[in-house]
Ligand SMILES: Cc1cc2nc3c(=O)[nH]c(=O)nc-3n(C[C@H](O)[C@H](O)[C@H](O)COP(=O)(O)O)c2cc1C
């Protein structure tokens with residue numbers, strides 16, 4: 128099956144026909160021309176970093192850190208082992224875009240990583256792929272074999288004396304391994320427990336060597352930037368928010384799925400692309416950047432454009448670009464209960480505030496949902512969440528706290544109703560109908 | 572229960588070891604445990620130890636990894652492990668109701684195995700395929716998308 132045609136796409140463009148993931152199809156679409164251009168024209172790493180800086184490309188993994196700046200942190204003066212690592216451990220609830228890059232366009236990621244290797248003087252790279260999409264890990268290994276056979280990775284690439292080899296590593300069911308230092312621990316064959324920072328991976332990363340980690344979609348943007356220039360990429364989006372972004376839209380829309388649109392596109396346009404609200408029902412709330420981002424009420428969301436700055440001004444985060452849409456049939460307490468369960472389940476257990484606090488959060492939301500809430504629970508919840516955020520080694524603690532704080536902030540009356548009446552404002556059969564098994568849009 | 576890695580498993584693990592720098596065979600422990608689990612159905616302490624021995628790492632290092640990551644089964648599971656994602660994005664499109672339906676059909680709850688040893692049911696966390704909700708993974712590697720009641724019926728019938 129193919130990715131749907133989308134005229135605005137650059138990362139998921141031209142993916143018609145079968146086997147779009149194979150090297151032959153990729154090369155027909157102009158694939159590996161950016162790597163070739165760099166090596167044949169002798170473009171220097173400094174020139175490439177300058178181009179990436181001009182592009183206003185911001186990391187697509189969640190934090191939106193400027194990629195050009197991140198790349199400039201890598202020590203380049205001394206020859207030593209250095210690594211480039213791709214984060215395809217996509218496990219942030221609501222996010223399923225890297226999957227489509229790996230499914231339809233894995234060579235784009237390989238080319239982006241090879242260019243990164245050239246820029247930062249790395250001779251080796253790893254792509255860490257979420258265990259749950261195991262067939263795409265296997266596909267990526269096949270794509271690597273193709274790239275190696277064609278001379279785009281390996282020794283003396285394109286006869287230009289540049290060596291860079293790339294391998295795939297699979298996860299096996301641990302959300303925390305999406306956190307970059309947990310991911311490095313995991314490649315090193317350990318439990319995925321995040322490291323203290325500093326030192327940052329750019330000085331002490333994989334096997335203790337300088338390492339740059341980027342998200343799959345970040346690497347995928349690089350070849351286009353090289354081919355078309357940083358300014359052109361920037362111009363696709365808006366200032367400080369360059370390029371297109373792939374949004375994963377889930378929840379109560381008519382056509383959940385993956386949509387690549389320019390940053391700065393109005394949310395209302397994205398919603399239209401998804402076929403609008405399911406059953407014509409009313410929009411209630413949106414989590415705009417993956418489950419760790421604060422929830423926003425529907426009316427605030429309708430005034431936002433889809434870019435880092437607009438969503439942040441509205442009080443949330445663009446995060447991984449995972450847009451979770453909830454309509455009027457949704458119980459906010461039940462929704463928060465499920466998210467809180469997730470963070471409790473996935474806490475690696477290293478830091479006490481997160482290990483214990485996520486359990487507290489879950490149990491309290493659970494009891495409110497099940498009619499056993501107490502009037503002071505809401506303040507206690509807010510308090511516990513505040514005591515986790517900022518007090519842990521990694522941001523999973525914050526990720527657990529943000530949903531709790533934002534759900535209560537924007538939907539407090541619904542929580543109070545639960546506590547007082549021991550049940551939801553939305554009748555259970557209405558909730559069930561709204562979230563029934565919905566596969567009508569599927570091309571299966 | 573004795574366990575030894577068969578030749579295919581050993582070769583597969585050696586291919587994994589080759590991906591990592593000299594002296595970092597331990598990096599292949601995740602793949603090694605996955606391969607041993609595929610061979611044996613679940614990871615007995617002996618299977619974990621066999622992987623450790625093959626990689627020349629302390630058995631406890633392999634045990635730590637096996638017990639940290641959710642997709643390793645360190646307790647017996649049925650022939651078919653059915654994992655249904657019920658996290659919020661999936662639940663909004665029926666993930667939870669799909670799980671209820673599977674429970675009803677199999678007569679078991681999460682983390683239980685049918686009496687005939689055929690099925691184990693697990694509650695999944697986000698599999699990174701939320702647009703395909705309801706999503707089910709069979710035995711860790713086979714992803715089934717858009718699982719309506721009819722497709723669940725067909726899937727369970729097919730898995731003997
Ligand atoms: C709990 C947690 C989970 C994360 N999961 C992912 C993930 O699945 N994919 C990803 O690219 N980044 C994830 N991140 C962010 C990474 O730590 C890191 O910032 C990112 O991979 C950097 O790439 P970028 O600069 O290209 O965005 C996660 C962070 C945290 C704290």
Ligand code: FES
Nearest residue numbers: 656661697698701
């Ligand atoms: S929430 Fe089910 S796959 Fe993401």
